[in-house]
Amino acid sequence: MKPNADKTNDKIKPANGKPAPAPETPAEPEELPLDLQLLDFWDKNKKLVITGACVVVAGVAVYLAVDRWLEQKRETEGRALMSAKVDKDFAAVASQFKGENTGAFALLLLADQQYQDGKYSDAEKTYQRFADEYPKHPMLDAAFYGKGAARESQGDYAGAINAYQRVTETPNASHMLDARMAVGRCLEAQQQWKKARQNYEDLIAASPNSQWAERARNRIIALDREARARGETLTPQAAKPAGAPTAIPQVLLPATPATPVTPAAKPPAPAPVKK
Numbered sequence: 001m002k003p004n005a006d007k008t009n010d011k012i013k014p015a016n017g018k019p020a021p022a023p024e025t026p027a028e029p030e031e032l033p034l035d036l037q038l039l040d041f042w043d044k045n046k047k048l049v050i051t052g053a054c055v056v057v058a059g060v061a062v063y064l065a066v067d068r069w070l071e072q073k074r075e076t077e078g079r080a081l082m083s084a085k086v087d088k089d090f091a092a093v094a095s096q097f098k099g100e101n102t103g104a105f106a107l108l109l110l111a112d113q114q115y116q117d118g119k120y121s122d123a124e125k126t127y128q129r130f131a132d133e134y135p136k137h138p139m140l141d142a143a144f145y146g147k148g149a150a151r152e153s154q155g156d157y158a159g160a161i162n163a164y165q166r167v168t169e170t171p172n173a174s175h176m177l178d179a180r181m182a183v184g185r186c187l188e189a190q191q192q193w194k195k196a197r198q199n200y201e202d203l204i205a206a207s208p209n210s211q212w213a214e215r216a217r218n219r220i221i222a223l224d225r226e227a228r229a230r231g232e233t234l235t236p237q238a239a240k241p242a243g244a245p246t247a248i249p250q251v252l253l254p255a256t257p258a259t260p261v262t263p264a265a266k267p268p269a270p271a272p273v274k275k
Contacts, residue, residue: 087113104134111146115153124150141173148182157186177203177212184219197223197234 084090090110097103111126127147131140148163160182167179180203187196200216200223207213227234 104137115150120150120153141167141170141175145175145179157189161186177207177210181212193223194234
């Protein structure tokens with residue numbers, strides 16, 4: 001039996017005897033113009049775009065509304081504070097805007113007004129109220145200083161010293177040196193001369209070039225002069241070693257004359273403090 005060789009992987013030839021054409025590669029789609037691409041994107045994502053745009057517009061509107069409300073609120077608070085003239089006006093503003101900066105400033109202005117009117121007890125209570133209601137306010141040291149001044153004006157020097165010391169314990173206190181100077185003044189009023197002098201020495205060491213240091217130096221000079229008039233000394237004397245002679249024999253003194261001591265220059269008068 002003759003093998004069928006024509007069926008072994010032979011390609012079928014076309015009737016015309018020419019090879020079959022190769023299959024065509026599909027052509028890549030032509031890129032659309034930019035405007036058509038945008039239209040296509042809009043058609044597919046217009047709901048998402050519209051939603052996002054609405055969110056942005058709504059956010060801007062809310063921001064503008066809040067900003068306008070805050071501006072109106074600041075104007076209202078400013079008018080209320082500026083229109084206050086007497087104690088009851090400041091008290092009303094402090095109550096109306098309690099917990100806000102306007103209320104805090106109203107309390108300080110109320111306390112200052114009471115102090116200027118000689119109502120020292122009322123001023124002290126108002127300063128303390130400020131400290132209780134606004135314990136983290138940047139002007140807390142001013143309230144403690146005012147409280148100390150109110151107590152000092154009433155002759156309560158121990159209580160004034162306690163209030164002034166609270167100023168020195170307050171972070172970033174702007175009345176630090178004022179309070180230290182006031183402590184020395186109260187110590188002098190209590191006739192605690194040595195403590196007062198040491199307080200002034202500490203003030204000078206803390207800020208040697210300030211106007212308060214110059215005032216402290218003047219007070220030290222005055223205290224030393226007054227102490228000499230009383231036959232006292234405010235500076236500790238160096239202890240003599242045991243068995244040391246009370247006087248040095250003349251024969252042990254150097255033959256060359258001692259250099260004359262130049263008297264210390266008188267410190268200039270302190271500059272006046274602007275109110």
